[in-house]
Amino acid sequence: xxxxxxxxxxxxxxxxxxxxxxxxxxxxxxxxxxxxxxxxxxxxxxxxxxxxxxxxxxxxxxxxxxxxxxxxxxxxxxxxxxxxxxxxxxxxxxxxxxxxxxxxxxxxxxxxxxxxxxxxxxxxxxxxxxxxx
Amino acid sequence: xxxxxxxxxxxxxxxxxxxxxxxxxxxxxxxxxxxxxxxxxxxxxxxxxxxxxxxxxxxxxxxxxxxxxxxxxxxxxxxxxxxxxxxxxxxxxxxxxxxxxxxxxxxxxxxxxxxxxxxxxxxxxxxxxxxxxxxxxxxxxxxxxxxxxxxxxxxxxxxxxxxxxxxxxxxxxxxxxxxxxxxxxxxxxxxxxxxxxxxxxxxxxxxxxxxxxxxxxxxxxxxxxxxxxxxxxxxxxxxxxxxxxxxxxxxxxxxxxxxxxxxxxxxxxxxxxxxxxxxxxxxxxxxxxxxxxxxxxxxxxxxxxxxxxxxxxxxxxxxxxxxxxxxxx
Numbered sequence: 001x002x003x004x005x006x007x008x009x010x011x012x013x014x015x016x017x018x019x020x021x022x023x024x025x026x027x028x029x030x031x032x033x034x035x036x037x038x039x040x041x042x043x044x045x046x047x048x049x050x051x052x053x054x055x056x057x058x059x060x061x062x063x064x065x066x067x068x069x070x071x072x073x074x075x076x077x078x079x080x081x082x083x084x085x086x087x088x089x090x091x092x093x094x095x096x097x098x099x100x101x102x103x104x105x106x107x108x109x110x111x112x113x114x115x116x117x118x119x120x121x122x123x124x125x126x127x128x129x130x131x132x133x
Numbered sequence: 134x135x136x137x138x139x140x141x142x143x144x145x146x147x148x149x150x151x152x153x154x155x156x157x158x159x160x161x162x163x164x165x166x167x168x169x170x171x172x173x174x175x176x177x178x179x180x181x182x183x184x185x186x187x188x189x190x191x192x193x194x195x196x197x198x199x200x201x202x203x204x205x206x207x208x209x210x211x212x213x214x215x216x217x218x219x220x221x222x223x224x225x226x227x228x229x230x231x232x233x234x235x236x237x238x239x240x241x242x243x244x245x246x247x248x249x250x251x252x253x254x255x256x257x258x259x260x261x262x263x264x265x266x267x268x269x270x271x272x273x274x275x276x277x278x279x280x281x282x283x284x285x286x287x288x289x290x291x292x293x294x295x296x297x298x299x300x301x302x303x304x305x306x307x308x309x310x311x312x313x314x315x316x317x318x319x320x321x322x323x324x325x326x327x328x329x330x331x332x333x334x335x336x337x338x339x340x341x342x343x344x345x346x347x348x349x350x351x352x353x354x355x356x357x358x359x360x361x362x363x364x365x366x367x368x369x370x371x372x373x374x375x376x377x378x379x380x381x382x383x384x385x386x387x388x389x390x391x392x393x394x395x396x397x398x399x400x401x402x403x404x405x406x407x408x409x410x411x412x413x414x415x416x417x418x419x420x421x422x423x424x425x426x427x428x429x430x431x432x433x434x435x436x437x438x439x440x441x442x443x444x445x446x447x448x449x450x451x452x453x454x455x456x457x458x459x460x461x462x
Contacts, residue, residue: 005171006171006234006259006261027237030235031230031233031235031237032230032233032235033233033235034230034233035235036235036236036238036259037235037236037237038238039239039241039242040242041245047249048248048249051248052241052255054159054163055163055254056163056256057163057166
């Protein structure tokens with residue numbers, strides 16, 4: 001009997017940024033929502049995150065960035081996702097990001113952005129309703 | 134999967150999956166493993182075909198309490214095996230929440246040196262309520278990694294207490310990781326997990342109590358009868374944080390592998406592994422076949438209600454179900 005499908009999420013910090021409180025809070029909340037969260041921790045590079053998403057067969061990649069380097073890392077992650085055919089994986093960015101950057105990020109291919117102070121319920125609901133498989 | 138078109142399509146998916154697994158394709162492997170975790174039917178056909186490639190890898194297990202340093206030791210061991218030129222599959226199990234069903238899989242944090250290495254495939258697994266220290270599909274995932282061609286496969290259990298010992302029937306060499314705060318000799322004398330270590334790894338051995346812990350294990354081992362030529366568990370002291378003692382640990386692992394390959398231990402290990410495997414599949418199938426029918430007809434609900442209402446009991450119900458099921462065959 002097939003079990004109920006679990007949503008698998010890879011949560012990671014990226015680059016030189018030690019603020020991992022938010023990433024841990026989100027990981028914990030998604031666990032509470034019944035998802036399986038692979039937490040990669042600090043100082044990950046885009047290639048590390050993509051490799052983990054492939055091996056772990058993630059439905060969602062969540063990257064937390066509080067170093068104001070999102071325009072450095074996001075294009076690299078999107079590029080790696082395309083190269084590896086991860087077009088059915090949801091890509092969410094969190095952290096401290098100025099709202100005026102949202103349109104550019106979304107144009108680049110980020111599915112959604114949840115900044116510091118986001119409520120948890122919308123995050124869970126967004127993931128549940130936007131999963132691509 | 135009613136019509137013929139669907140079935141042909143499914144056959145094609147299965148065939149493609151098998152070829153890609155043999156070619157070592159990581160994305161396909163990732164997907165197949167998810168299917169195995171979700172117990173999807175099509176995966177069974179794939180596993181039948183992969184099975185002949187199973188049983189050839191060197192398999193090593195790490196078990197012990199949560200926080201004892203299993204993942205950190207794993208990180209060192211991966212590095213050593215890579216230096217030896219071996220490719221590695223790694224399975225790291227963490228517990229699922231009994232309340233939400235979710236899980237926080239945090240073993241990868243400790244295994245950072247190899248995240249971009251093509252010779253290493255790491256998969257985290259949530260236990261999903263399966264008892265015994267592993268996940269239900271761990272054995273199958275091990276076979277998938279073998280079929281991909283990985284030469285060494287390491288399995289880390291979730292933080293184990295006293296009786297989560299399925300790992301011993303899965304791997305050839307089992308490392309039991311303990312710390313100086315493990316308790317006194319009485320703990321070392323207990324049955325269960327204290328019996329399954331081919332190597333006792335006293336990690337964090339720079340902490341107080343290390344000497345006492347070693348003495349406790351030695352004392353417990355000295356009371357155990359060993360046959361001539363039988364492997365006597367080694368005790369190795371390590372400090373995973375600094376890398377101290379990893380040389381000794383590697384030497385111990387290779388010595389035990391040597392022992393396993395030059396004795397009937399290998400055959401016994403294979404027998405136990407297959408026995409456990411067949412038992413698991415058998416129970417799953419039995420439950421699936423019987424409950425599938427019962428669920429659909431609403432009979433399962435009626436049976437459970439009759440027990441709650443005091444009109445029947447669990448023993449009677451199972452007897453009844455078995456009788457009707459066997460008659461149908």
